[in-house]
Amino acid sequence: MRQSGNLENIISELYGLYYQDVYRFLICFTGNQNDAEDLTQEVFMRVLKSYHNYHHQGSIKTWIISIAKYAAIDQLRKKKFSSIFKDTFFKGIPSNQKSPYETIELQEDIKLLYEAILKLKPNYRSVIILRAINEYTVKETAEILGCKESKVKVDFHRAINMLRKKLHIAPEEVFNNAN
Template sequence: MANRKLEERVIEIYQTHYSDVYRFLICFTGNSNDAEDLTQEVFIRVLNHLSKHTSGSLKTWIFSIAKHTAIDHYRRKRFTSIFKESFFKQIPSNELDPNAEIEMDEFKKGIHQAISKLKPDFRAVVILRGINEFTIKETADILHWSESKVKVDYHRALKILRKKLNIDTEEVIRNAN
C-alpha cells in the first residue's frame, strides 16, 4: 500500500513539473537531447531523495536539483557555448510573412548568442526569472541565493543583454519566451 502511494506521488510530481524542468534545462543546455536526458536524471534524483525532502517548496527543491544537474553537465562537457541553435528553432513562429520570420530568427539568434555569453550565474537567473517567470523568492530558493542577490544579478544580466543587443530589456525577455 505504501509503495503504491509513493508511486502515485512520484507520478504526480513528474506530471506536474516535467515541462517546466524540461524547459529550464533546454534553455540551459540548448540541446533537446541533453535536456531530455537531464530531465530524466533530475526526476531520478527526486525519486531517490524524495523521502529526505521535508520542508520548503517542492517546486523550488526540484528546480534546485535541476540547476545542479545542469551545472554538473556543463562542467562535465566543458561547453564553450551553452546555448545551441536548437532552442530557438523549437519556438514556433506566428508570423506568416517570410521576411518577418527571417528577421525574428535573426533576432532570436542574437538573443541566443548574448545569453550564451553571460556567466553561468547570470544565465541561470535570466532563464529562471525572465524565461521561466519564477518569482524572486522562488529563484533565490532554487539558486540558494539571497533575494537581494537575485535582484542584483538579474538587473546586471539584463543590463549586459541590453548593452550587447542595443535594445529594450523587456523586449529581450518577451522574445526569448
C-alpha cells in the first residue's frame, strides 16, 4: 500500500484492496447478503475510526478481517442470529462436465454444509470460514482471531469433526483444503 498523508485516501485504498475479503468473510459468517453488505460498510467505518490504533504489528489485512469478525459477532449478539442461507445463494455455477442431477446434488450438499456451519458456535464458524472456505493460513487465521496458532488448529479440527457428525459426510468432499 502506498503511503499517503490523507486518512480518507488511506481508507479508500484499504477499501479497494480488502473489500472482497471482508465481504466474503461476512457473507459466510452471517449467511445473509444484506447483512454482509451492511456489516462490510460498518467494518470500514470502524477501520476509519480506529486506524490510529493500528500499530503495524501484523498485516493490515488480518487487522481488518479481525474487525470484521468482531462486527459480525456484535451483530450476532444483537439479532440472536437464527437465519439460514437462502436457497438461491451460494449456488455453484453448473459445469458442462456434470449432469443436471449431479449439479443439483452438489448444490444441495453445499447448502446443507453452509446450514451446518451456521449452527456452529461463533469461534468454530470463524475458523471454518477462514481456513476452509477462504483458505487463510493457520498463522493468518490466528492473527485475525487474536489467538494462538495451536488454538486455530484445535478449533478447526473440532469444527470439522462436528460438521462430519452433523452431516454424515466428510467435509473434504466440499472443501478443497480441509486440513
